[in-house]
Amino acid sequence: MTCRTPLRGIFAGLGRERLPGTVFSLVLAAAAAPSAHADANAGSVLAHQGSAGVPACVSCHGMQGEGQAASGFPRLAGQNQDYLLKELQAFADGTRKSPQMNPIASALSAAQKRDATAYFASLPAWKQQDKPNTSSPSYQRGRKLATVGDWNKEMPACFICHGAGGRGVPPHFPALVGQPRAYTRAQLEAWRSAKRANDPQGLMRSVGAKMTDQEIADVSLYLENPSPAEVEE
Amino acid sequence: MANRPNDSSRSDAPSRRFHPVWIVMVVVATLLLAGLVAIPAVLVSETKPPAAAPAPSDASGQNRNGAGSAPAVVEQSPSPGKLRQAKTVQVDFSPPADEDMPSGPFGDAVRLGQKIFTDTQTYARPYVGNKLRCVNCHLGAGRKADSAPLWAAYGMFPAYREKNKRVNTYEDRLTGCFRFSMNGKAPPRDSKEMVALVSYSYWLAKGAPTGVALKGRGYPKLAQPARSPDATRGKAVFDANCAICHGADGHGTQANGGYAFPPLWGPNSFNEGAGMARVPKAAAFIHANMPLGKGNSLSEQDAWDVAQYMDSQPRPPDPRVAKSR
Numbered sequence: 001m002t003c004r005t006p007l008r009g010i011f012a013g014l015g016r017e018r019l020p021g022t023v024f025s026l027v028l029a030a031a032a033a034p035s036a037h038a039d040a041n042a043g044s045v046l047a048h049q050g051s052a053g054v055p056a057c058v059s060c061h062g063m064q065g066e067g068q069a070a071s072g073f074p075r076l077a078g079q080n081q082d083y084l085l086k087e088l089q090a091f092a093d094g095t096r097k098s099p100q101m102n103p104i105a106s107a108l109s110a111a112q113k114r115d116a117t118a119y120f121a122s123l124p125a126w127k128q129q130d131k132p133n134t135s136s137p138s139y140q141r142g143r144k145l146a147t148v149g150d151w152n153k154e155m156p157a158c159f160i161c162h163g164a165g166g167r168g169v170p171p172h173f174p175a176l177v178g179q180p181r182a183y184t185r186a187q188l189e190a191w192r193s194a195k196r197a198n199d200p201q202g203l204m205r206s207v208g209a210k211m212t213d214q215e216i217a218d219v220s221l222y223l224e225n226p227s228p229a230e231v232e233e
Numbered sequence: 234m235a236n237r238p239n240d241s242s243r244s245d246a247p248s249r250r251f252h253p254v255w256i257v258m259v260v261v262a263t264l265l266l267a268g269l270v271a272i273p274a275v276l277v278s279e280t281k282p283p284a285a286a287p288a289p290s291d292a293s294g295q296n297r298n299g300a301g302s303a304p305a306v307v308e309q310s311p312s313p314g315k316l317r318q319a320k321t322v323q324v325d326f327s328p329p330a331d332e333d334m335p336s337g338p339f340g341d342a343v344r345l346g347q348k349i350f351t352d353t354q355t356y357a358r359p360y361v362g363n364k365l366r367c368v369n370c371h372l373g374a375g376r377k378a379d380s381a382p383l384w385a386a387y388g389m390f391p392a393y394r395e396k397n398k399r400v401n402t403y404e405d406r407l408t409g410c411f412r413f414s415m416n417g418k419a420p421p422r423d424s425k426e427m428v429a430l431v432s433y434s435y436w437l438a439k440g441a442p443t444g445v446a447l448k449g450r451g452y453p454k455l456a457q458p459a460r461s462p463d464a465t466r467g468k469a470v471f472d473a474n475c476a477i478c479h480g481a482d483g484h485g486t487q488a489n490g491g492y493a494f495p496p497l498w499g500p501n502s503f504n505e506g507a508g509m510a511r512v513p514k515a516a517a518f519i520h521a522n523m524p525l526g527k528g529n530s531l532s533e534q535d536a537w538d539v540a541q542y543m544d545s546q547p548r549p550p551d552p553r554v555a556k557s558r
Contacts, residue, residue, distance in 0.1 A: 148331070151373035156526040161478070161493075169488040172477055200477050206527050 346433025378449025
């Protein structure tokens, strides 16, 4: 709602052809850029209570935004806001398909999208709770894919683009760590089949196309609870 | 002048003793035949590295001398054009797996070398003057073919280099990396960093022949482009394909307290003396390797243009030029 004030200012300025006033209004409009405008408190209310036609986010994404391992609903806590917002918009305009998220995202206003994503981005990022079973061969293979990749088939390591430890590189590369393995697996399969196709420059479709079922299972297992190789020695 | 008569008399001498010379020539001709047979063998199967590969470079020279004496063999061998190709026959080689790194002090040096390679800013801090890491240009921790892999570089030194007009050892070559690409100063020869980098390279090259161009060495050279490289077209290529990682301003992207994607120009990038500051080399690297994981997806013209754009941006000066100023 408050967004309208600077806009009114702009139009008023244009109407009276007062250049300094117009410039001033433009500055105001710039200051009202999306993320600066987002209200994480309002986002918190929305996340926990929902609104008309929109269920509470936490009912699927967990009370702390930690996701739901069994059903593969993704972790949102600590994810970078640019990425969350971009995905919500993709759900809303249908460029990313999800039977659950498409109607919800469509029902959210632009302000609600900003508020909710600001809230989840402000929650603590993933921290290891329990030691993984690092002796599992699948886990070991997953770690190698995540940290080294497989250049024999020109497959870069996940962490090259998604940042050290998979903690994400805003704005384009989301954090991967702590995601339920079912979620990571479903996404990699979706990239591979190009059912999900909202990646910049087709980067993830290109990676997905090179992955075997086994590799997808391995790396999804690792990313759920990653330990660097050094830690266990 | 006084020697001349002596010389001519010496050269006369063998002409009188025919038999030994002819024996030598026959032996040479036999070797020649063997060499010419070896070339097609190499061409057919490029998989047998050490013994076969050096043959072609010798054989083309021998062919010129022996063509007249062994025409039958020349007919069987590839055409002269093919022979020239044979000179650049490349040998397949795979470096050992990380899991097979040795233990003990040498293994420790190899492991340190790999760490320097992947986390240069931490493990070679005093010698680095920018924010790059070795792996930015040598992908896959120095393993990836067509991305100047260490295993293919190691066996090619010592070698004469036009860049500094002398015979360079492998350590000299690494020195160049630090001075230009890393815009810093080389670790001393006996430093643990230099020993570690040489150890890591040597280990990666385990079992590779020396003095032979291995397949995947350096960056695959591109043919001259149809249109001369153009920075304006290059900027469009950059914005569409590179900016997402390297930033719209080419200064890289930082995350978690370090550079997630390297700066391509500006104060934290390689200096004017680096190989990557030369358009043909940059174009070759870009075409084979960029965008990451999608090598060979850009057209060659796009690679030339974006290389031209990158290399027309400001960066630290060449220390050799800076010194003479």
